[in-house]
Amino acid sequence: MRRLPQPATLPVSGHLQRWAGEPVALLHEGAALSRANGRLFALRLGLPAVVGYSPEWNRRLLTDLATFRSGGSFSVVVPYLSGGVILTDAGHGDRRAALNPPFGKRSLEALRERVRAALRAERPDGTFDALAWADRAVLRMLNAAYFSGDLSPHLLHAFLAPLRSPFPVPAVPRPLLFARMNRALDDLARTRLTSGGDDLLFHLARWPGGVREARISLAAGHDTTTHTLAWTVWHLAQHPEWFRPDGLKSAIRETMRLYPPGWMGSRRLARDVNWHGHTLKKGALALYSPYLSARDPDLWDAPDTFRPDRWSAAPPAWAYLPFGGGERVCLGMHLANLMLEEALTLLLENGPLRTVHGDPTPRPGVTLGPAGPLVVTRAARSARRDAPTPAAGVEAV
Numbered sequence: 546m547r548r549l550p551q552p553a554t555l556p557v558s559g560h561l562q563r564w565a566g567e568p569v570a571l572l573h574e575g576a577a578l579s580r581a582n583g584r585l586f587a588l589r590l591g592l593p594a595v596v597g598y599s600p601e602w603n604r605r606l607l608t609d610l611a612t613f614r615s616g617g618s619f620s621v622v623v624p625y626l627s628g629g630v631i632l633t634d635a636g637h638g639d640r641r642a643a644l645n646p647p648f649g650k651r652s653l654e655a656l657r658e659r660v661r662a663a664l665r666a667e668r669p670d671g672t673f674d675a676l677a678w679a680d681r682a683v684l685r686m687l688n689a690a691y692f693s694g695d696l697s698p699h700l701l702h703a704f705l706a707p708l709r710s711p712f713p714v715p716a717v718p719r720p721l722l723f724a725r726m727n728r729a730l731d732d733l734a735r736t737r738l739t740s741g742g743d744d745l746l747f748h749l750a751r752w753p754g755g756v757r758e759a760r761i762s763l764a765a766g767h768d769t770t771t772h773t774l775a776w777t778v779w780h781l782a783q784h785p786e787w788f789r790p791d792g793l794k795s796a797i798r799e800t801m802r803l804y805p806p807g808w809m810g811s812r813r814l815a816r817d818v819n820w821h822g823h824t825l826k827k828g829a830l831a832l833y834s835p836y837l838s839a840r841d842p843d844l845w846d847a848p849d850t851f852r853p854d855r856w857s858a859a860p861p862a863w864a865y866l867p868f869g870g871g872e873r874v875c876l877g878m879h880l881a882n883l884m885l886e887e888a889l890t891l892l893l894e895n896g897p898l899r900t901v902h903g904d905p906t907p908r909p910g911v912t913l914g915p916a917g918p919l920v921v922t923r924a925a926r927s928a929r930r931d932a933p934t935p936a937a938g939v940e941a942v
């Protein structure tokens with residue numbers, strides 16, 4: 546059996562210390578070491594792990610659910626994500642079949658107006674930090690879509706806040722906070738069951754385990770959407786030529802290519818796998834990386850450059866996975882897109898933006914996010930035609 550390449554380790558901890566401190570650099574190192582031979586490299590993360598980023602690997606991992614299992618994946622260590630559909634293996638298809646309908650594109654259209662109305666309370670004015678604004682705007686939109694705005698905004702904020710902190714904060718159990726949130730959700734669910742409704746909770750409450758799925762999917766959807774929104778605003782402030790109604794979709798796609806909030810997906814191997822002459826052992830962690838796949842120079846022209854025009858053509862198959870893929874594709878994909886479009890459309894009404902200062906360096910946590918802040922301001926209307934002037938801290942994409 547051939548040995549897989551692996552990045553440099555530190556004594557004793559294997560790759561754990563580098564994974565905690567500089568995971569993006571570690572990924573780039575592994576990618577470079579394995580680019581010429583299969584795009585698969587090994588890491589020692591307490592458990593043996595393999596990271597792949599070829600389209601072939603992505604397809605296998607995301608479609609062979611019997612071998613690449615979610616139970617025992619990284620989600621186990623984060624109480625917010627440890628449960629529900631995210632960790633379900635047996636019966637996953639049935640659970641998704643029950644959960645999918647209210648999250649479908651057409652069902653969500655019925656909620657668009659409510660999301661739009663909720664957002665109006667967060668119209669930014671003058672100079673603002675796009676990261677802090679996105680955080681507030683997404684909380685409002687989620688509250689509108691899930692609960693018609695009936696959940697205490699204070700509780701929703703307090704519940705989700707630890708997820709945004711670096712590790713180990715999101716991994717710390719918070720039984721009291723979770724109990725408070727569960728009680729509030731159960732109370733609201735009861736009113737939906739007795740008095741009806743048309744929001745997401747109304748649909749979820751009628752299904753066993755649906756209220757817990759609401760709590761878990763909120764956690765899966767908040768940071769991911771917030772970070773995407775903040776980064777898109779930052780890029781649009783630098784590329785005002787894309788800040789127009791028909792430019793938003795391509796700008797969002799391109800932002801998620803460069804900065805997929807779900808930068809790393811994990812599974813556990815349910816059996817030994819022979820992969821091009823390598824035996825991958827049962828029990829090992831198997832990882833896929835939407836981040837590495839979307840920056841592979843053999844698959845993408847100028848992969849590190851923000852170029853929304855590339856979306857006039859289809860992306861390479863199984864290389865663009867900001868929402869994962871296969872049967873476990875993101876449950877909230879259409880909801881996320883709806884929120885992103887609505888928030889950016891609201892900003893458009895205020896006219897073009899320009900960057901003031903900020904730090905867009907990717908900081909991996911539970912999701913990939915910008916270090917921030919990302920301060921932008923209204924630009925003079927004529928700035929649409931001018932080349933944007935890079936501000937201090939503006940990255941070179």
Ligand code: HEM
Nearest residue numbers: 631762765766769770807810867868869873875876877881
């Ligand atoms: C821009 C925003 C979002 C991004 C980038 C994103 C990304 C992802 C990715 C990459 C996966 C697959 C993970 C894997 O393969 O291990 C996933 C799954 C999931 N997402 Fe999202 N997500 C976003 C928003 C949302 C929202 C708004 C919700 C709310 C419903 C949500 C709920 C979920 C759930 C429940 C799963 C697990 C699905 C399953 O295992 O069947 N996500 N998401």
